[in-house]
Amino acid sequence: xxxxxxxxxxxxxxxxxxxxxxxxxxxxxxxxxxxxxxxxxxxxxxxxxxxxxxxxxxxxxxxxxxxxxxxxxxxxxxxxxxxxxxxxxxxxxxxxxxxxxxxxxxxxxxxxxxxxxxxxxxxxxxxxxxxxxxxxxxxxxxxxxxxxxxxxxxxxxxxxxxxxxxxxxxxxxxxxxxxxxxxxxxxxxxxxxxxxxxxxxxxxxxxxxxxxxxxxxxxxxxxxxxxx
Numbered sequence: 001x002x003x004x005x006x007x008x009x010x011x012x013x014x015x016x017x018x019x020x021x022x023x024x025x026x027x028x029x030x031x032x033x034x035x036x037x038x039x040x041x042x043x044x045x046x047x048x049x050x051x052x053x054x055x056x057x058x059x060x061x062x063x064x065x066x067x068x069x070x071x072x073x074x075x076x077x078x079x080x081x082x083x084x085x086x087x088x089x090x091x092x093x094x095x096x097x098x099x100x101x102x103x104x105x106x107x108x109x110x111x112x113x114x115x116x117x118x119x120x121x122x123x124x125x126x127x128x129x130x131x132x133x134x135x136x137x138x139x140x141x142x143x144x145x146x147x148x149x150x151x152x153x154x155x156x157x158x159x160x161x162x163x164x165x166x167x168x169x170x171x172x173x174x175x176x177x178x179x180x181x182x183x184x185x186x187x188x189x190x191x192x193x194x195x196x197x198x199x200x201x202x203x204x205x206x207x208x209x210x211x212x213x214x215x216x217x218x219x220x221x222x223x224x225x226x227x228x
Contacts (some may be wrong), residue, residue, distance in 0.1 A: 037085020
């Protein structure tokens with residue numbers, strides 16, 4: 001999954017392209033709830049259900065959500081900011097894993113053939129550097145997850161990620177654990193303690209390309225969500 005702060009960055013991009021006279025731009029409470037909604041899918045440890053994934057693809061390295069299933073279940077709540085934030089998170093994950101990750105990494109089996117099955121992957125090619133590493137190193141703080149950590153402080157400062165988000169009443173999304181929101185907000189403070197210059201040492205992602213991708217995704221979702 002993209003990290004918490006990367007999700008909040010995409011959410012900020014979406015809010016910033018709304019018309020200045022719109023309620024979304026004027027209503028600080030709506031924005032707060034939209035940001036909270038963006039955090040909700042990751043409040044549980046097992047994310048298959050909270051992300052509305054297709055169990056038929058649970059053996060794949062890249063599993064992505066099916067946001068249409070969320071809309072189908074909560075159609076009568078989609079005008080609410082928290083629900084729109086949750087849906088936005090699912091869509092960003094879908095775009096990220098389906099369309100963006102193939103631009104930065106290729107997964108190979110022991111025969112050197114491309115594969116998406118987790119149990120077959122033996123090597124990962126990082127397109128940024130041409131380096132080939134095993135999947136355990138790829139999914140570590142040295143590489144994939146470490147890049148998220150290195151970006152956090154820079155993203156918070158350059159995209160004005162709010163540091164005063166407030167949990168409200170449980171909106172009743174069954175797939176999430178709303179009680180964990182306060183803990184996640186505490187964790188966000190720790191993520192901002194990384195030196196801002198760490199962003200210069202990304203090993204998997206190219207910052208400029210990633211931000212351009214997220215901006216494009218936010219623009220697509222702006223069109224898609226106008227019907228809510």
